[in-house]
Amino acid sequence: MAVRNFWKAATAAGDDLTSDGLRFTVLDDFEHTGLAWIWSSDADGSLNYLSPGAAEVLDLPLPTLLGKPLATLFETDPDDPENRSGRPLGFQLKAHNRIADVTVRCALPEARTGRPVWLSLSGHPKVDSTGKFHGYRGWAKDISVEYQRKIEDSRLAEFDSLTGLYNRHRMARRLEGMLAAFKAAKRSCALMMLDLDRFKQVNDTMGHQAGDELLRQVAERLRNIIGDRGEIGRLGGDEFQVIIPDVDDRGKLGELADKVIQIVSQPYPIDDKRAIIGTSVGIAIAPYDGMETEELVRASDLALYSAKNGGRGQFRFYSADLKDEEEERQLLLDDLREALAADELQLHYQPVVRIKDNHVVGLEALMRWEHEERGWVPPGTFISAAEESSLIGPLGDWALQRACADATTWPESVRVAVNVSARQFTAAGFVDIVADALQSSGLDPDRLELELTESVFMGDSDATDETFRALKKLGVRLALDDFGTGYSSLSYLRSAPFDKLKVDKSFVDSCTQKDQNSAKIITAIIGLSKALGMETTVEGVEAFDQLEVVKSRGAELIQGWLYAKAMPQAHVLQHIQSGEFKIEPSGPDKHRPDRRSMFRRIGIIHGDHRYEAVIRDLSKTGAFIEGLVGVPLGTALVLDLGSGQLVVCQVMRSEGAQIGVEFETHLVNDGAGGLCTRHRVSPYALAAASLPVAAAPGAGPAALSASASAPQFMQVQVGSGG
Ligand code: C2E
Ligand code: MG
Numbered sequence: 001m002a003v004r005n006f007w008k009a010a011t012a013a014g015d016d017l018t019s020d021g022l023r024f025t026v027l028d029d030f031e032h033t034g035l036a037w038i039w040s041s042d043a044d045g046s047l048n049y050l051s052p053g054a055a056e057v058l059d060l061p062l063p064t065l066l067g068k069p070l071a072t073l074f075e076t077d078p079d080d081p082e083n084r085s086g087r088p089l090g091f092q093l094k095a096h097n098r099i100a101d102v103t104v105r106c107a108l109p110e111a112r113t114g115r116p117v118w119l120s121l122s123g124h125p126k127v128d129s130t131g132k133f134h135g136y137r138g139w140a141k142d143i144s145v146e147y148q149r150k151i152e153d154s155r156l157a158e159f160d161s162l163t164g165l166y167n168r169h170r171m172a173r174r175l176e177g178m179l180a181a182f183k184a185a186k187r188s189c190a191l192m193m194l195d196l197d198r199f200k201q202v203n204d205t206m207g208h209q210a211g212d213e214l215l216r217q218v219a220e221r222l223r224n225i226i227g228d229r230g231e232i233g234r235l236g237g238d239e240f241q242v243i244i245p246d247v248d249d250r251g252k253l254g255e256l257a258d259k260v261i262q263i264v265s266q267p268y269p270i271d272d273k274r275a276i277i278g279t280s281v282g283i284a285i286a287p288y289d290g291m292e293t294e295e296l297v298r299a300s301d302l303a304l305y306s307a308k309n310g311g312r313g314q315f316r317f318y319s320a321d322l323k324d325e326e327e328e329r330q331l332l333l334d335d336l337r338e339a340l341a342a343d344e345l346q347l348h349y350q351p352v353v354r355i356k357d358n359h360v361v362g363l364e365a366l367m368r369w370e371h372e373e374r375g376w377v378p379p380g381t382f383i384s385a386a387e388e389s390s391l392i393g394p395l396g397d398w399a400l401q402r403a404c405a406d407a408t409t410w411p412e413s414v415r416v417a418v419n420v421s422a423r424q425f426t427a428a429g430f431v432d433i434v435a436d437a438l439q440s441s442g443l444d445p446d447r448l449e450l451e452l453t454e455s456v457f458m459g460d461s462d463a464t465d466e467t468f469r470a471l472k473k474l475g476v477r478l479a480l481d482d483f484g485t486g487y488s489s490l491s492y493l494r495s496a497p498f499d500k501l502k503v504d505k506s507f508v509d510s511c512t513q514k515d516q517n518s519a520k521i522i523t524a525i526i527g528l529s530k531a532l533g534m535e536t537t538v539e540g541v542e543a544f545d546q547l548e549v550v551k552s553r554g555a556e557l558i559q560g561w562l563y564a565k566a567m568p569q570a571h572v573l574q575h576i577q578s579g580e581f582k583i584e585p586s587g588p589d590k591h592r593p594d595r596r597s598m599f600r601r602i603g604i605i606h607g608d609h610r611y612e613a614v615i616r617d618l619s620k621t622g623a624f625i626e627g628l629v630g631v632p633l634g635t636a637l638v639l640d641l642g643s644g645q646l647v648v649c650q651v652m653r654s655e656g657a658q659i660g661v662e663f664e665t666h667l668v669n670d671g672a673g674g675l676c677t678r679h680r681v682s683p684y685a686l687a688a689a690s691l692p693v694a695a696a697p698g699a700g701p702a703a704l705s706a707s708a709s710a711p712q713f714m715q716v717q718v719g720s721g722g
């Protein structure tokens with residue numbers, strides 16, 4: 001119907017009515033609508049026709065365009081989210097493929113000056129009956145507006161709007177793409193996972209806006225550190241991720257992680273306040289720790305987890321033994337929750353003794369947990385696990401209640417000290433909980449001493465000050481625990497009403513060594529404390545030589561094994577019943593720092609034979625190894641430390657079954673207090689060479705399957721005892 005009307009109208013207008021003529025007219029009219037344009041190219045690929053309207057939109061004279069090869073006239077957008085892996089236009093044209101809705105822009109430099117014009121280009125090859133190609137016939141459309149919007153949307157979908165870093169979605173896609181490409185090219189790629197420590201506290205105490213500002217500043221610092229070495233993303237919350245291509249040197253990665261930790265841990269100016277956070281870093285490296293995205297992400301997550309457990313502010317490389325740590329921790333928390341509910345936790349009390357008359361002036365409550373299978377679980381383990389979860393709240397409340405109640409059975413002159421976690425301290429209602437513990441036990445508030453660590457100041461907020469004020473109003477005493485190990489900012493001492501400083505054990509450990517400054521630091525802390533009208537307790541005195549040093553430096557109160565370890569309430573009561581509560585020091589004359597001997601099974605490769613041996617002592621530059629007899633000096637050996645870690649070394653000492661070796665390349669810190677090789681034997685190389693080592697992730701040293709020749713050295717069994 002429409003066609004007939006059109007015909008009539010055309011006839012009336014007196015147009016050319018031959019069928020070809022009509023076709024031209026129709027095409028002309030169509031071109032004028034601007035809905036789309038038509039184009040054609042010759043057999044050589046050069047443009048030989050283009051609707052004039054198209055040239056107008058491109059803002060170029062038609063003659064500039066005609067006669068040029070299509071492939072040089074138009075280009076696809078490398079950022080087109082739908083065309084990223086697509087082949088370039090020229091490639092498709094050369095292959096005489098049909099092209100359908102390819103988004104292109106004019107590639108001529110003069111077209112770049114105006115607003116970007118995006119065309120959707122389609123065309124089909126014209127091939128005659130003999131199969132000869134005659135060029136393209138096609139059409140095109142201006143899609144600039146739609147395309148611009150699409151680019152904008154995909155930008156939003158790829159970026160984290162708060163920090164401007166890539167978002168989780170984009171990072172996952174990048175990693176996926178990179179690993180796939182790197183696998184083919186046998187390249188390596190490191191993945192760093194970061195999680196901010198104490199961010200939640202800042203968010204809770206300073207408000208969400210401050211939290212947002214903090215995240216922006218963290219992102220900025222990360223950008224400065226990483227630069228163009230890698231891609232940074234924020235995965236959500238306080239989680240960040242960095243992809244670093246072509247680096248597998250654990251020395252370099254460890255240094256980078258250290259730098260990240262140091263710089264992120266510097267204070268942040270927010271409004272007119274200061275926020276202090278930290279960060280933990282987990283690192284996994286492809287292909288060693290995994291070749292697939294999921295594997296590598298999981299490996300870096302586990303490494304991060306372990307870094308956080310290790311006390312935060314640390315980095316960790318993934319290693320196979322981390323696999324179960326996360327699960328293990330969850331089980332531990334479940335058990336701890338049950339133990340708390342079943343009243344299986346205990347408080348032991350460690351005496352604080354006045355040196356001059358050996359009188360016990362206080363007792364510190366220390367939590368103890370005996371698990372039916374695990375045995376005694378160290379507080380360092382279960383308390384830090386509880387601090388990560390919400391369990392520290394009920395756990396801490398229980399300790400307060402119990403300690404106050406127990407203390408009412410002691411002489412009036414003996415105080416009780418209770419440790420309070422930062423998370424517990426900053427939780428709403430903490431003051432009420434303390435008041436409640438005092439009230440239900442009837443304990444004199446002056447006999448309760450709360451031990452806090454500097455981490456309570458990390459939020460740096462008015463709320464902290466308010467809590468301090470309220471606690472002082474209750475009449476309880478406050479002690480600053482582990483002094484000297486944290487930030488030790490003197491401003492805390494000015495603003496917070498502490499009654500006591502506790503000198504950390506680490507200073508006492510080294511105070512008898514001549515070259516240490518520890519003794520001087522102890523002197524300074526005691527002096528400072530006196531000047532501010534506070535008491536000082538020196539923690540961790542184990543031997544008489546230490547007692548002499550700290551006494552000469554002005555210490556008056558001691559808490560340490562030289563006097564007593566923590567004991568159950570029943571023992572405290574026995575002491576009290578026997579009259580005056582006094583304890584004589586007794587213990588070793590001299591402090592001996594614990595010698596850490598190690599026992600680590602390794603493989604030694606010499607010639608084409610593999611031996612089993614044990615490392616007794618390991619440093620960055622060499623090792624002491626037991627298990628081989630008769631190895632001549634100067635022999636070159638390869639140590640297999642497991643998981644693809646091979647070390648070339650030379651024998652420098654040889655005595656009986658013991659050899660001392662020097663490494664050709666030094667080891668580096670593994671982030672967990674141990675050492676590792678910079679590089680590992682790549683699974684690619686292993687697959688190619690079938691080396692006699694275990695480089696697969698998770699594997700320990702493997703046995704050499706078959707040795708071609710007899711061993712040159714005698715191997716002896718080494719037990720873990722000696
Ligand atoms: P802390 O508050 O600094 O407690 C002192 C730690 O040093 C205790 O370890 C104590 O047994 C140990 N110690 C004291 N004198 C000596 C000594 O001469 N030599 C040696 N080697 N160690 C000594 P413990 O009981 O393992 O507790 C570790 C940490 O766990 C405590 O450090 C405290 O931060 C935390 N903790 C313990 N109980 C609680 C609790 O009820 N609540 C909270 N929030 N934390 C607790
Ligand atoms: Mg303490």
Ligand code: MG
Nearest residue numbers: 481482502539
């Ligand atoms: Mg302490």
